[in-house]
Amino acid sequence: MTKNSILTPAGKLTAGNRTDKLDPRVRITATIILAITVVSFASWQAVTATIILALFMMAFSEPDWRKSLHRILAMDGFIVATLILLPFTYPGDVMFTLWGFDASWQGLYRAVMIALKANAVMCGIIAFLGNMSSTELGRGMTGLYLPIKLTTLMMFTVRYIDVLHHEYLRLRQSMRARAFRLKTSRHSWKMIGYLVGMLLVRAHERSERIIWAMKCRGFHGHYHFARLPRLSRRDFLFGLAMLAVWAALITLEVLCPPMI
Amino acid sequence: MPADDLIELRDICFSFNNTRSILDHADFDLRRGERVALTGPNGAGKTTLFHIIMGLRKADRGTVRILQNTCASEQDFAAIRGRTGLLFQDSDDQLFCPTVMEDVAFGPLNLGASDADALEISRKTLHDLGLSGFENRITHHLSGGEKRLVALATVLAMQPEILLLDEPTTGLDQDVEIRLIKILQNLPQAMVIISHDHAFLKQVATRQIRLQNGKLVSDTPQ
Structure with missing residues (x-):
């Protein structure tokens, strides 16, 4: 990724x-x-x-x-x-x-x-x-005084796309370890559905833990960048x-x- | 209340969705200079207890006093968060800036340090933990052990008076664990450490408590 x-x-x-x-x-x-x-x-x-x-x-x-x-x-x-x-x-x-x-x-x-x-x-x-x-x-x-929210969102995307991707790979690996093969079958679709669902749930939980971690370090809603x-x-x-x-x-x- | 009480929890009750009771009239004190080991079975609520101390979860009843301040509202907790450092179980949750330097400087900047001061503090903290040269590394490319130490650096950079460490040794190899033990032994802060690693706790902790059936009981081996 x-x-x-x-x-x-x-x-x-x-x-x-x-x-x-x-x-x-x-x-x-x-x-x-x-x-x-x-x-x-x-x-x-x-x-x-x-x-x-x-x-x-x-x-x-x-x-x-x-x-x-x-x-x-x-x-x-x-x-x-x-x-x-x-x-x-x-x-x-x-x-x-x-x-x-x-x-x-x-x-x-x-x-x-x-x-x-x-x-x-x-x-x-x-x-x-x-x-x-x-x-x-x-x-x-x-x-350039672009909206702080946009900047914060961008920084998070950069940081967490990789984490989510790894989470996906881990889940996928654990499925493969139990002999799951992607086929065009009802079972396959259901399991992929579970995978995506689980990914969403985990992403949500992770986002909660991240905001907690940020609050613990005194986050007030925006990133501080060193001045240019x-x-x-x-x-x-x-x-x-x-x-x-x-x-x-x-x-x-x-x-x-x-x-x- | 004696002046050296850093954390004082009285009569804390907590349950998830009013069904499963996690904490049941629990009391806890942390005094200056103590390193308390907190043990207990999985799912007993050890992490939840930390979250209640930090104000991330709200107790159903009971009083939380941190550093002589009674904390009830989000504002109360926000004021003391810089003085209490929580190391999360999963370091990926804690490291959210792209580079190590920015992540370590994040806390000091939020506490109102200037750019130069924050950089200075971060550099010093990294140096103290033997992480010099890590400044420009990408946080998600670090190994598990490195992540844990950098996460500890991000917490220490805020110069907290209390440390709450949630399973600091999980997933660490022996070398990193020994390094961590040395670091923790030399830190002046009072701390509470959640861990299942008894050998580790024996070397670091000054007393042990156990969370069982929602109560905190002394478990120091005689």
């Missing part, structure tokens, strides 16, 4: 690349702006330019390529069903007919655009936030460069009318 998580644990930071010297606040802001801009683009030229730029920046941040590819594919796998169905559900000029359903060119265009935009955002996130530790992300979020230092020259330069790129992308969008 840790392998697939968006965040690299602090202990395994690959030092030496260029983006992780930047302030987390600047990186988070850049990611959010890039994501919002690319999602609102309508012309394919601007979207293609963004994805090329995101790929370029991803290369610049020297991520763990295998892991990054894995993440991108995981996201693509998630939206692929929508993309395949889109040409059939979007009205427009007929491209071909399959079992009486018309696929439209306009639908295909939409699907391609969505795929490009999603991948551009994903590459941007990997480039800017991929090698950031969860603590840094938390600090950056607090520094003031922005450096490097951060301002990066911010300026990003603004220039952003302006260029918007100009491209304005100059190129949407194809459909």
Whole structure:
């Protein structure tokens, strides 16, 4: 599970690349702006330019390529069903007919655009936030005055997804130890139901014990993060460069009318 | 009440959903400098007793006095929680920050220490427990023994006056257990230790009590 998580644990930071010297606040802001801009683009030229730029920046941040590819594919796998169905559900000029359903060119265009935009955002996130530790992300979020609840929720997710996953594996192992094999049978479904139920009950009980443990240490409802230092020259330069790129992308969008 | 009474429980009753009675008019005192072993069969309510002392569960009746303060409401308990340290049975419940350093600094920060002070306290606590160099380790990648010691560090970083240790030796190998015994023997705090490990208790505890049929009875071997 840790392998697939968006965040690299602090202990395994690959030092030496260029983006992780930047302030987390600047990186988070850049990611959010890039994501919002690319999602609102309508012309394919601007979207293609963004994805090329995101790929370029991803290369610049020297991520763990295998892991990054894995993440991108995981996201693509998630939206692929929508993309395949889109040409059939979007009205427009007929491209071909399959079992009486018309696929439209306009639908295909939409699907391609969505795929490009999603991948551009994903590459941007990997480039800017991929090698950031969860603590840094938390600090950056607090520094940007994002809701404390959101930050707290994020920190808990990072910490406990792994614990829950281990709990699941333990339960699954104990089932296997008693010769349980997953089959398409009533018995199988019932046992998986028990497994999920047990996982929920345990998660609930654990959450109670955690809040107790936190209260015992004087928790008042929010995390304390160490303050971030003031922005450096490097951060301002990066911010300026990003603004220039952003302006260029918007100009491209304005100059190129949407194809459909 | 003598001034060196740290915990005073009087006439405590507790039951789950009014069906199964766990504590039945139980009394307990902890004095300065004592290291009390709390034993009893599984499910007797030893952990529940700790939760009542910390105010995490509310007793059906009886009075709880911690460090000379009568505690009844959540506010009363919140005020003394920093001065009483509870080590949980499962360290995974206790370590909820991504890195060791943040987890240890969490308590001092909540008690109002500045960033620099909290870091300093955490570093010192880790050093005292022989955990220097663990600062940036990821809490859920630690081994069972390391987790237990880090959890102890998170509790000690709050500089409590009382320690409540819930089965501190479960799942520890001999080396870590010996290390833990040394640490506990050298700690100045008064403590209550739940354990089934008699050899361990013999080395650490100054007296033993036993929770049986809802009552706390002295069980110190003569």
